[in-house]
Amino acid sequence: MRQVRDRIRLDHFLGGQMARQLQRLFALLITLALVAAACSNSGDDADTGGSETTDDTTSTTAAPDIADPGPDDPDPDDPPAVDRDTFVSIEGVPGVSDEEIAVAVLGLREGNPLGTCILDCYLTGIEAYFNFQNSLGGVFGRQLVVDDVVDDELFQHQPKALQIIAGEDAIAVFSASLTSSGLTDLDEAGVPTYNWGIQAPLNNGGFNLFPHLGVLCATCTGRPVPYQMSLAGATTAVSLGYGISPESQSCAQNNTAAIELYGDDLGISLAKTYDNLEFGLNNGIAPQVTEWIELGVDFVASCLDLNGMKTIAEELVRQGARDQITMQHPNTYDAGFVAEAGDLFDGDFVSAQFTPFEFTDHPAIVLYNEWVGPHGGPTAEQTMIGWMNAMLFVDGLLATGPVFDQASIVETTNTEFTAYTYGGIAGPLDWSRQHESASDEDRVTHGATEECTTLVQMQDGAFVKVTDEPWLCWPQEDRSWQDPVEKTFS
Secondary structure: OOOOOOOOOHHHHOOHHHHHHHHHHHHHHHHHHHHHHHHOOOOOOOOOOOOEEEOOOEEOOOOOOOOOOOOOOOOOOOOOOOOOOOOOOOOOOOOEOOOEEEEEEEEOOOOOOOOOOOHHHHHHHHHHHHHHHHHOOOEOOEEEEEEEEEEOOOOOHHHHHHHHHHHOOOOEEEEEOOOOOOHHHHHHOOOOEEEOOOOHHHHOOOOOEEEEOEOOOOOOOOOHHHHHHHHHOOOEEEEEEEOOOHHHHHHHHHHHHHHHHOHHHHOOEEEEEEEEEOHHHOOOOHHHHHHHHHHOOOEEEEOOOHHHHHHHHHHHHHOOOHHHOEEEEOOOOOHHHHHHHOOOOOOOEEOOOOOOOOOOOOHHHHHHHHHHHHHOOOOOHHHHHHHHHHHHHHHHHHHHOOOOOHHHHHHHHHHHOOOEOHHHOOOOEOOOOOOOOOOOOOOOOOOOOEEEEEOEEEEOOEEEEOOOOOEEEEEOOOOOOOOOEEEEEO
16 A cells, blocks of 8 residues: 655644544554455365465365366466356346446545545556456446546545435446545445455445455454564564554554464564554654664564654664664555665565565466556556456356346355455455454454465565465464465465
8 A cells, every 4th residue: 555655744734623533544544454464365264265275285166256267277368167248138227238337436536645546546457457358358248347437535435425326327336545434325225336445344244345355353463473573583573553543553452462472482572562653753753763772672563654664764774773673564565665765674574465466477466467557557556456346346247147236246246255366366255254344252253264464575675575475374263373374376
């Protein structure tokens, strides 16, 4: 996720109460991005989908993961094994004519205080995937089109969503915004809505809502941070969070709990938790860094945005401690930002919310690059999320059959897609139960039996692979420490 490159003083931007609301919003956004990266989507051992390859097991398809190339169809450019050419005239379905299947895209462009590419990058991913499907002849004799692109201008997501619902010109809505306040209205209207899933509370319990990684658990204690400490050879950590957001504080506390839980197993410990940092670190972080050096800290577990991480790295350089401390970045999977930073982040770790782009020979990444590049879009996180959302919509449509409407697409997806991997881009996702959040006490009912994450390292202004396979997974029910299993979902 890309954050603001130049630190924004929000009081100058909007002032007063609205600025404070935005600060809380951004801190929440940062935290949920961390959850997406660290918790990721993971699959049930009994329901693993596609052709899940591990070091020692292979499981067979348990759901119609249509985008996945099958064993007799290794080329991801080949059409999925459904009769996609069958045409049946349909009346009364929003956005559907004899020639087209039209969707609306709702997201943030103007008024984006982050200054980053959200709506346009997201739209690029959707349109690129539609182009791919249209090159195969479209779906059921119709072309897939984005008929309406709506800018929610930061605080207009709900009224703009209501306008789309009233217009009845789109069979589905795609949403990428910082607020997403209209998701509840879209769900209540029965509109299939595919979205950038950073707002777990708004998506929770919405069976017409399809966040890209399912509904995430924002309070679950995970193993990725302790694992990164062990990988770095670190022994002593600090845990960081923004005080303005209870969610960011909770995230920092979860990292603290994870380090303490697995401390004896890995020979690691926590020096101190800083869960009340100023958003944006506008006043710097020099006193804290000095304290870390005195405490012998060699690892930073973070729930901060990428600009906050840059501020810390620069202070570490100033105090001569950059080479002594490895940092875990929740939000720095941004090639442009890292390239500009040069060697500032060398040796640090970052997680992506999907199979990292660095796995260039992965079939799903190959297909993405073939279609997104010619469409003019960046190889960016938001673009991949748009691609993923579009893929789920099309696969649900294909699985429903040539006579379809909004309700039947939702019903098919929620009942038949029990191990969906986006063609190997993410870990298996069970839409029959992952519309609701798991909890730290119950990881399986609405979560999964595996906890999976991705991991790349930053070197010389670029990302490099640290594993042979893109995913690292642990069993969910057995929370004892064990080394992760490397996996690929394809």
